[in-house]
Amino acid sequence: xSLDAPAPAAxxxxxxxxxxxxxxxxxxxxxxxxxxxxxxxxxxxxxxGKSTLMKIxxxxxxxxxxxxxxDGKQIALPPNGASETLGIVLIHQELNLAEQMTVEENxxxxxxxxxxxxxxxxxxxxxxxxxxxxxxxxxxPTDRISELTIAxxxxxxxxxxxxxxxxxxxxxxxxxxxxxEETEVFFRQVEKLKQSGVGIxxxxxxxxxxxxxxxxxxxxxxxxxIDTRLSEDLTPDLMAQMMVGRELSDLYPPxxxxxxxxxxxxxxxxxxxxxxxxxxxxxxxxxxxxFSGLIGSGRTAVFEAICGLAPVESGTMRLFGxxxxxxxVAGARDAGLAYLTKDRxxxxxxxxKKMQPNLTLFxxxxxxxNFTLDRKAEEDALKxxxxxxxxxxxxxxxxxxxxxxxxxxxxxxxKIMECDPKxxxxxxxxxxxxxxxxxxxxxxxxxxAAEGVSVVVISSEMPEIIGICHRVIVMREGRITGxxxxxxxxxxxxxxxxxxxxREELH
Amino acid sequence: xxxxxxxxxxxxxxxxxxxxxxxxxxxxxxxLLLCIIGFLLNPAFISEGNLTNLLTxxxxxxxxxxxxxxxxxxxxxxxxxxxxxxxxxxxxxxVMDNAVETMGTGVPTVLLGCGVAVLLGIGAGWINGALTTKxxxxxxxxxxxxxxxxxxxxxxxxDGGTLSLNFDVRGTYRPVxxxxxxxxxxxxxxxxxxxxxxxxxLNRTAFGRYCTAIxxxxxxxxxxxxxxxxxxxxxxxxxxxxxxxxxxxxxPRLGSASASTGVLWELEAIAAVIIGGTVLKGGYGRIxxxxxxxxxxxxxGNILNFxxxxxxxxxxxxxxxxxxxxxxxxxxDWKLGRKPKA
Numbered sequence: 130x131s132l133d134a135p136a137p138a139a140x141x142x143x144x145x146x147x148x149x150x151x152x153x154x155x156x157x158x159x160x161x162x163x164x165x166x167x168x169x170x171x172x173x174x175x176x177x178g179k180s181t182l183m184k185i186x187x188x189x190x191x192x193x194x195x196x197x198x199x200d201g202k203q204i205a206l207p208p209n210g211a212s213e214t215l216g217i218v219l220i221h222q223e224l225n226l227a228e229q230m231t232v233e234e235n236x237x238x239x240x241x242x243x244x245x246x247x248x249x250x251x252x253x254x255x256x257x258x259x260x261x262x263x264x265x266x267x268x269x270p271t272d273r274i275s276e277l278t279i280a281x282x283x284x285x286x287x288x289x290x291x292x293x294x295x296x297x298x299x300x301x302x303x304x305x306x307x308x309x310e311e312t313e314v315f316f317r318q319v320e321k322l323k324q325s326g327v328g329i330x331x332x333x334x335x336x337x338x339x340x341x342x343x344x345x346x347x348x349x350x351x352x353x354x355i356d357t358r359l360s361e362d363l364t365p366d367l368m369a370q371m372m373v374g375r376e377l378s379d380l381y382p383p384x385x386x387x388x389x390x391x392x393x394x395x396x397x398x399x400x401x402x403x404x405x406x407x408x409x410x411x412x413x414x415x416x417x418x419x420f421s422g423l424i425g426s427g428r429t430a431v432f433e434a435i436c437g438l439a440p441v442e443s444g445t446m447r448l449f450g451x452x453x454x455x456x457x458v459a460g461a462r463d464a465g466l467a468y469l470t471k472d473r474x475x476x477x478x479x480x481x482k483k484m485q486p487n488l489t490l491f492x493x494x495x496x497x498x499n500f501t502l503d504r505k506a507e508e509d510a511l512k513x514x515x516x517x518x519x520x521x522x523x524x525x526x527x528x529x530x531x532x533x534x535x536x537x538x539x540x541x542x543x544k545i546m547e548c549d550p551k552x553x554x555x556x557x558x559x560x561x562x563x564x565x566x567x568x569x570x571x572x573x574x575x576x577x578a579a580e581g582v583s584v585v586v587i588s589s590e591m592p593e594i595i596g597i598c599h600r601v602i603v604m605r606e607g608r609i610t611g612x613x614x615x616x617x618x619x620x621x622x623x624x625x626x627x628x629x630x631x632r633e634e635l636h
Numbered sequence: 637x638x639x640x641x642x643x644x645x646x647x648x649x650x651x652x653x654x655x656x657x658x659x660x661x662x663x664x665x666x667x668l669l670l671c672i673i674g675f676l677l678n679p680a681f682i683s684e685g686n687l688t689n690l691l692t693x694x695x696x697x698x699x700x701x702x703x704x705x706x707x708x709x710x711x712x713x714x715x716x717x718x719x720x721x722x723x724x725x726x727x728x729x730x731v732m733d734n735a736v737e738t739m740g741t742g743v744p745t746v747l748l749g750c751g752v753a754v755l756l757g758i759g760a761g762w763i764n765g766a767l768t769t770k771x772x773x774x775x776x777x778x779x780x781x782x783x784x785x786x787x788x789x790x791x792x793x794x795d796g797g798t799l800s801l802n803f804d805v806r807g808t809y810r811p812v813x814x815x816x817x818x819x820x821x822x823x824x825x826x827x828x829x830x831x832x833x834x835x836x837x838l839n840r841t842a843f844g845r846y847c848t849a850i851x852x853x854x855x856x857x858x859x860x861x862x863x864x865x866x867x868x869x870x871x872x873x874x875x876x877x878x879x880x881x882x883x884x885x886x887x888p889r890l891g892s893a894s895a896s897t898g899v900l901w902e903l904e905a906i907a908a909v910i911i912g913g914t915v916l917k918g919g920y921g922r923i924x925x926x927x928x929x930x931x932x933x934x935x936x937g938n939i940l941n942f943x944x945x946x947x948x949x950x951x952x953x954x955x956x957x958x959x960x961x962x963x964x965x966x967x968x969d970w971k972l973g974r975k976p977k978a
Contacts, residue, residue: 438859458861468859476855481919482848490849490860493842501840544860 137164138201140296140328141186141217146195148181153523155181158195159354161347163297163328168319170343170360171332173372174535174563177349179332183299186330187219188212216296220286220303223474226274233257233270236289260288264318280311287318291327298322299330304338305561308424308589316342334563336365350374369564380568381596382575387416393450394583395435395466395552400444402434406607408444412552412585417578419598419618420587422627427607428587429471432554436461436468449551462491465551469541471560471587473534477541480530484522484540485511487529492548514543519569535566542570553577554585559593571597591620605629662965663912663928666958670935677943688821690931690938692813695823696882698930700901701908702834702923703878706871708909709838709921711851712775714764714875718901719786724756724883725893726790729799741804746812749887753880760786761876765869783902791895798894806891813888823885830881835923837874847871851918907955908933911962932958 139162148156156178163169163186173179184190186197188206196203199215206212210219226235233250236257242249257270266284274282283303290298304312319329319342333339339346339360346363348355348371355371395412404427412418420428433439435446437456446453448464456464470476478487489496489507496503496510514520518539522532529537538559545553558574559567574584574597588594594601600614603626611626611633625631674681700717707714732749739745760782767778793799801809815822838844846867850857858864887893910916911932912925936954940946946954 457863458858459863462861470859475853476859479849479852479856479919481852486845486848490845490856490862493845493860497842501836502842502845 137166139164139198140200142196142198142201143182143186143192144196144198146182146185146192146197148178148185148190148193154352156185156192156352157354159349159352161186161354161357163330165296165326165328166323167344168323168329168331168342170339170346171330171349172334172336172339172346172368173349173355174565177372177563178352179349180301182349183219183301183330183332186297187217187299189219213293213295216294217299218290218293218295218297219299220283220290220301222301222305224279224282224286226282226285228275229273231271231273232261232268232277232285232288235274235285236260236270236292238289240293256292257288260292263321264288278311279306280308280314283307283315284318287322291322295327297328297330301332302334302561303331304333304335312338334561336368339368340365348372372563373565380564380571381593382572384597384599385575385579387413387599389413391415394448396447397431397435398445400431400434400446401442402430402444403439403442404430404607405434408604408607408609410602410609410612412583414583415578415581416600417574417584417586417598419594419601420585420604421589421591421594421601421623422604422610424589426604426627428604429556430607431604432468432556432585432587436466436554438468462548462550465549466554467491467545467548467550467552468554469545469556469558471557473537473541473560478529478537478544480528482529483526484515484520484529484532485525487540488514488544488547491544495548510547514540514547518543518546518573535562538562538566538570542573550582552583552585554587556587557589558586559588559590567593591623594623595619603627605632660913660922660925663925663932663962666911666962667928667932667935670932670939674935674939674942677939677945681939681942686938686942688816688819688824690934691824691827692821693938694930694934695827696886697901697904697908697933698827698927699830699878699882699885700875701905701912701926701930702830703875704905704909705834705912705914705921705923705926706838706847706874707775708906708914708916709851709918710847710868710871711854711918712768712868712871713779713906713916714872715776715779715902716760716764716783716786717875717879717905718898718903719783719790720757720760720876720879721883721886721898721901722790722893722895723760723786724753724880725887725897726793726799727756728753728883728887729801729891729893730793732805733802736802736805741802742808745805746809749809750884753884754877757876757878757880757883758873759876760879761873762869764876765872768872769865769868787895790893790897794894796895798892801887801891806888809888809891811888813885826881826885830878831923831927838921838923843867843870848919848921851915851920853919904930904933904955907959911959929962 142162144160145158146156146160147154147158159178159182161171161182171179171182181190185192188208188211197206198204206215206217227238233254237253242252254270261268261270264284266281268277268281274285277285304315307315322329331343340363343360345357346360346368347357348368350372391414393411394414398409400408408431422428430439434441437458437460441455448466453464461467474480479490485507488511496506511525520536520539520543522536529540532540555574558570571593574586578584586594586598595618598618600612601618601623602609603611603613603623605627610629611631613622671681680686700721704714704717728749731752732745735745735748739748764779764782767773768775771778812822817825838847846857846862849860849862850864850867854864908929909926911929912922912927914921914925933955936958937951940948940951940954
């Protein structure tokens with residue numbers, strides 16, 4: 130999009146939208162417009178009001194004040210997804226597909242084609258097939274959703290939207306769960322949609338992606354509209370600064386030199402487990418050890434096996450110099466070894482419970498006094514954790530599912546740290562959270578290491594691996610292909626090991 | 637959420653209180669209403685004799701329902717409890733009858749019977765639990781299977797008829813159902829004891845918290861160092877134990893067991909749990925509510941017995957209606973008047 134051409138009229142416009150939930154205001158007079166054939170990125174920290182704005186644009190929430198205009202005319206959007214009939218489709222972060230039904234059935238769900246009162250499967254299949262071919266996706270209309278990868282499911286959502294003649298497609302962090310390759314495929318689809326005149330709103334925390342794909346960027350901070358600019362006038366750094374409202378030069382904490390003579394706290398030799406082939410490594414006291422590699426390279430599998438979450442097939446493991454075998458999760462915890470999952474919604478937190486039972490669940494035996502739970506101690510622990518980890522909740526009794534992603538991540542971290550582990554494995558410490566919270570988590574990890582806790586960071590985000598780790602191990606297809614430390618840790622080297630272009634003989 | 641301050645916190649927490657109370661108080665209000673209706677229809681409803689009778693009748697379902705609260709809270713279901721009670725009663729009677737020759741008709745024989753009942757309850761519960769966890773079969777299917785097995789076993793033991801307890805042993809055993817202590821029948825005391833233990837276990841111990849966590853999300857429980865299989869198995873063992881207690885106080889009532897013993901108890905127990913506010917898919921359990929649920933179910937039957945406004949044969953209809961209404965009232969969006977768009 131160039132500045133010279135007159136901008137086409139907006140399809141949908143939010144004008145001075147404010148929104149409060151009860152007494153809590155979350156949006157203050159925010160305006161945004163989406164034009165046909167543009168990709169409009171919406172960025173901001175967690176809790177900045179992005180989700181609320183998206184839901185207002187798609188009719189899932191009513192604005193407290195302000196107007197929505199569709200094709201220049203003020204309109205009250207119908208609730209609960211009925212705006213789809215107006216061509217406005219919201220694709221939720223947790224995709225909205227019936228897992229046990231086929232691709233075709235999902236695409237036509239609720240508006241099946243009929244002939245003579247019976248389903249016209251053939252016609253539906255042909256149409257879906259045509260859309261799938263356009264996308265160039267290797268799936269069939271008769272595949273079951275449950276058998277598809279997340280990226281494929283997302284494509285199905287897009288096909289569903291396209292087949293509903295969407296004019297505006299609103300996507301909540303579509304790339305958060307995609308690998309780089311999948312993201313590229315996804316971007317090609319976005320490009321095609323754009324050319325066909327669909328306006329796309331897309332939320333992402335990956336600012337490089339925003340820079341690469343968006344035409345315009347709207348930045349929100351604390352519920353306020355900060356700016357809307359052409360993406361070519363922005364850099365990722367500038368975007369981050371505008372989101373946070375301060376300089377982010379100190380995103381990563383200063384690196385303390387690792388003590389190379391510190392005692393070895395964890396020693397793994399020839400570990401074989403599901404998706405793990407012959408892995409050996411050591412971890413020292415106070416060290417931050419990064420595990421890098423592509424998604425599916427076995428990084429998570431290594432530590433699930435070590436922490437008793439998956440069976441160990443062979444290999445030896447020494448914890449603080451003593452050989453251990455067949456640890457249970459509880460056994461690992463009691464030995465001072467804790468694993469923080471990357472999947473905080475499915476495996477990390479009880480979303481329908483309050484913060485307090487979530488916080489103490491992992492370390493619950495610590496709170497047992499005379500066979501009963503010491504509720505005073507639990508309450509004190511929550512107060513401490515809220516302070517220590519800066520968990521921002523509007524109310525201590527809030528259901529955890531209603532916390533923003535960043536606050537959920539802090540709570541999960543607090544939950545794992547409640548058992549005072551000596552070794553903590555943090556899998557994707559900052560997935561789907563905003564820059565400000567990222568910074569807090571990095572500083573927290575550094576502080577832990579300085580106290581003598583050993584931290585393993587598994588991450589797909591190369592900058593964070595490089596920014597906080599003393600040493601980096603790279604995995605590929607269940608094996609360790611390289612180990613880097615000090616000045617040798619750089620994106621290029623990691624990528625070469627991860628992609629299998631280079632490997633070193635270890636041990 | 638960066639803009640929230642401490643002053644917002646207090647405001648929202650205050651305004652939220654009443655909605656929570658409604659859910660907790662609901663079953664109690666329902667029971668109170670039923671009692672008032674019962675009294676209006678027939679003042680004899682609140683006579684001491686009727687009330688103790690009502691409590692005693694509630695005891696069987698109530699005790700079993702306390703166990704069911706654990707199973708359901710942890711995300712399971714046990715359909716076998718009625719059949720299990722019949723099978724335990726049958727075996728108890730056979731054991732006691734056979735022990736008469738060597739041990740006589742006194743207390744030792746009855747104690748032997750009770751011991752056997754407890755062991756059988758634990759064993760049967762463990763089988764349900766192990767098949768669900770180690771066998772990785774859905775609880776509904778496992779207990780549907782064991783329901784059929786236990787039921788046919790008692791029919792087989794009784795050879796299609798009725799197993800009767802030796803007359804003299806019955807005399808020794810009789811007080812367990814019919815005698816009172818401090819004005820309350822013995823079964824009611826057992827009910828109270830089981831209810832208190834159950835409440836403490838679910839609300840005040842790590843085990844109870846683990847049940848809730850597993851019912852809420854099993855994967856999270858696993859990643860939180862909870863031995864999911866063991867906790868789930870234990871819920872079925874507790875259920876079995878509760879069935880054993882209920883059977884121990886039930887056998888002296890009639891002194892016999894047959895294929896029709898304990899029929900539909902599983903549904904009444906589950907109904908009591910659900911009326912009490914426990915969520916059927918797990919993750920939230922209330923022992924207090926379960927007790928009220930059991931009392932509500934028994935009270936309906938009792939009121940119908942007392943009046944001729946509605947035929948006694950419609951007992952099931954009334955219970956069914958109460959279950960449906962109770963769940964309707966508990967729907968979280970109901971109390972707000974309309975489904976919130978949030």
